Amino acid sequence: KAGVTQTPRYLIKTRGQQVTLSCSPISGHRSVSWYQQTPGQGLQFLFEYFSETQRNKGNFPGRFSGRQFSNSRSEMNVSTLELGDSALYLCASSRLAGDGELFFGEGSRLTVL
Amino acid sequence: GEDVEQSLFLSVREGDSSVINCTYTDSSSTYLYWYKQEPGAGLQLLTYIFSNMDMKQDQRLTVLLNKKDKHLSLRIADTQTGDSAIYFCAEAPGGYNKLIFGAGTRLAVHP
Numbered sequence: 001k002a003g004v005t006q007t008p009r010y011l012i013k014t015r016g017q018q019v020t021l022s023c024s025p026i027s028g029h030r031s032v033s034w035y036q037q038t039p040g041q042g043l044q045f046l047f048e049y050f051s052e053t054q055r056n057k058g059n060f061p062g063r064f065s066g067r068q069f070s071n072s073r074s075e076m077n078v079s080t081l082e083l084g085d086s087a088l089y090l091c092a093s094s095r096l097a098g099d100g101e102l103f104f105g106e107g108s109r110l111t112v113l
Numbered sequence: 114g115e116d117v118e119q120s121l122f123l124s125v126r127e128g129d130s131s132v133i134n135c136t137y138t139d140s141s142s143t144y145l146y147w148y149k150q151e152p153g154a155g156l157q158l159l160t161y162i163f164s165n166m167d168m169k170q171d172q173r174l175t176v177l178l179n180k181k182d183k184h185l186s187l188r189i190a191d192t193q194t195g196d197s198a199i200y201f202c203a204e205a206p207g208g209y210n211k212l213i214f215g216a217g218t219r220l221a222v223h224p
Contacts, residue, residue: 006155033210043201043214056211090155098209100144100163104156 002026004093004105012111018079021108025072025093029103032074034066037088037107046089049074050097078110086112119202119215125222131189133218135202138183142204145178146212147187150199159187159200189220197222 005024013019025032033048033056045058049068066076072093078085088107095101117137125131137145143164148156162169162176162185169176175188189196199219203212 004155031210033212035212042216043203043212045211045213048210056209058211092156092210094210098143098205098207100161101158102146102161102210102212103158104148106155 004091004103006089006091006105006108008108009106010109010111012113013081014113015081015083017081018077019081019110020075020077021089021091021110023074023076023091023093023105025074025091026103029093029095030072031094031097032068032072033092033102034074034076035090035092035104036060037090038084038086043090046076048097055097081112083112086110117202117204117213117215119200119218121216122219123221125192125220127192127194127222127224129192131187131192131196131220131222133187133189133200133202133220135185135187135215136183137185137202137204137213139204139206139213140180140183141206143207144205145176145185146201146203146205147174147176147185148201148203148214150201150217156201192220192222194222194224196220 034046048056068074090107092104146161147159173190199217202215
């Protein structure tokens with residue numbers, strides 16, 4: 001079956017703009033979580049959604065937000081982009097939360113100029 | 114606090130075994146994970162181990178868990194050039210999907 005799909009794969013924005021990233025989980029998966037990967041900070045948890053509710057949130061400013069739809073697809077939004085937001089944003093899905101089988105997509109690589 | 118530590122680099126000869134080590138801090142972690150990342154790609158789930166297990170084997174991969182020392186290791190038997198990648202260890206405190214990752218171990222396989 002299809003894996004976790006993230007769109008777009010690559011995008012370039014300028015400071016001050018906003019961006020929306022999309023994630024389609026594996027069919028039947030209801031938990032979607034987001035991570036940011038940078039060379040300096042490594043992999044950091046952003047937030048997790050389950051059945052359209054945010055269940056966990058990482059230590060990121062309010063410019064980072066997300067949501068989950070009834071079909072389990074998720075979007076994350078970053079407003080007022082800063083240079084430091086340049087990163088690989090990874091989405092992961094699992095059937096339930098904490099069931100061990102957490103699969104990641106290929107990521108969306110954001111460059112902020 | 115929450116912290117996962119891994120050595121940053123490992124070099125092995127093709128055909129040898131590789132052992133990547135990791136220490137974690139949160140004893141409430143229900144699952145512990147190993148992921149592989151190749152250049153320009155996302156994270157590939159290699160294997161995971163439930164916290165009440167000591168060992169898990171999956172083909173060429175063997176995971177050992179020492180809960181007392183909060184130490185996790187991944188052994189790759191008969192390492193191949195295709196195994197060259199960055200390997201991440203992660204814990205899941207509280208049993209949720211809020212994973213805490215190590216910095217990753219870069220495995221280089223040479224002939």
